[in-house]
Amino acid sequence: MERIVVVGGSLAAVHAIEALRDGAFTGEIVLVGAERHLPYDRPPLSKEALRGEPMPSPLRDPEWYAEAGIRLELGTAARALDTDARVVILEDDRAISYDGLVIATGAAPRRLSAGNDHVHFLRTVDDAAVLRERLHSAKHVAVIGGGFIGLEVAATVTELGLRSTVVEVAPVPLARDLGDDVGSWLAEFHREHGVELVTGRLAVDVEPVADRYRVWLGDGSAVVADLVVAAVGARPEVDWLRSSGLGIADGVLCDRTLRASAPDVVAAGDVMRWYHPLFDESIRVEHWKNAVDQGRHAAAVLLGSDEPFAPVPYFWSDQFGASLRFVGRAHAADDVQILDRAADRLVVGYGRQGAQIGALCVNAARELAHHRSAILSRAPLSV
The missing domain is CATH 3.50.50.60 (FAD/NAD(P)-binding domain)
Structure with missing residues (x-):
């Protein structure tokens, strides 16, 4: 490959770019982003940014992109994708050809x-x-x-x-x-x-x-x-892909390795859903750690890896000083057990067909590792 195009100024995009260079890809990398800003962290927007603290800084400074030889195309969104011609078409009608493509356009508010x-x-x-x-x-x-x-x-x-x-x-x-x-x-x-x-x-x-x-x-x-x-949820940013021929159903459909349904196209982050072998279902995850890990994994797949992407999902939320941490899945749970409950503490386990699939820990972060291990080993959910 001589040129890889990464579409989306997102967390997943930055980590895909970093992994490409870490993986010794020396060809051209083009980052296409709809926003004029360099990619930044979004979790602080609903908390620190509203409280008057400094707005999120760029995930990487301009010098990092320059030193890595990244061509930046910011402030102009992608309008279409032609997978036969291997071309990304921008809103200003410019066309950028690719040998490999990372789709990381994230999600937009419903x-x-x-x-x-x-x-x-x-x-x-x-x-x-x-x-x-x-x-x-x-x-x-x-x-x-x-x-x-x-x-x-x-x-x-x-x-x-x-x-x-x-x-x-x-x-x-x-x-x-x-x-x-x-x-x-x-x-x-x-x-x-x-x-x-x-x-x-x-x-x-x-x-x-x-x-x-x-x-x-x-x-x-x-x-x-x-x-x-x-704040009524988010939808994956896939409108620009409607005529591309890629499989789309609440996100870009990918296999267990994060490959989309066209040669040399992968996807990462909120925009995609993939088959997760641990849970035996197609899932889409809108959380920070997933975007980081998927960005790096998608880059490795473009460079030749065939490993499935199958971590235990993890996310967090902080509200009124309470630390909410979740591992695994709660979707389609047929067994939900309150494992610990108090005014300022809550631990809940989620099971499906006899095996633990998820756990919520509020002000109980030390228990996360135990539940993650139980999910990986498909242990039964028990008090």
Whole structure:
């Protein structure tokens, strides 16, 4: 290979580039990114960035790219991919040919059914900068969506001394991801810290009212706030691939090695789903460590590796000083056991067909290694 193109200014992209150079690839590497910024970390956007701390710094400084001989094409998104001609077409109609391609375009916030013009979404450093400025004049923030990002934003603005209201369609937050028991514990935890939760009701529209905003709910009631943030999940950035012929189904479909359905094309990070042999299912993971590890693994595959990508997934979230850590999977669990529960501590195990597949540890990080080993060995879930 003489030229490898990496599409997406993401965490996965940076680690793919680093692994390519570590793997002795001496050819040309082109990084294509829709944002004008060098790739940066996104987890701080819902926490430190909103609190007024410095915005995330680039993952690598400009000198690193120069020394590694990386050609940067930032501020112009990819518009299409021709896998027959091996060409990436940019929004300005320029075409960049490739011998190998890494797709790492990440995910974008899901939109509401209506009222999007009156809400803030939080995905980029520019989004965070605008939202942080608006928080200076706000007293009450409505957050639509009780997932991890929504709860982190609610916790952050509450710690800033603002009133926060979370609107969640499920009876409790994160029920679909982690189960009703975990959702109930998190709901009580957030209420104790001052967050208002409006659950079991769908946000159907947002409209301006004088200098405030009314969030209309499905039962006809409403929440009125100075600022509205929507955090209702993310969708993989695959629109630019619709005519490429690649297999796509809630992400770029890849095999167990991270190869996509075209020669010399791999994918990494939030944009893709792959077959995971440990869990015997096709999964998509939107978390920091997965992006790092997949970026490096995808690069190795382009350079000749045929190893499957099969780690135990891991992610974390920090809310009101509580450290939430999760290993494995909770999807399709047929056995959920509360292993330890207190006002400030929670340990939950997830099993499927007699074997442990996941564990949530809140303020119990020392137990993670034990549960990870149990998942790898397919040990039975037990108290």
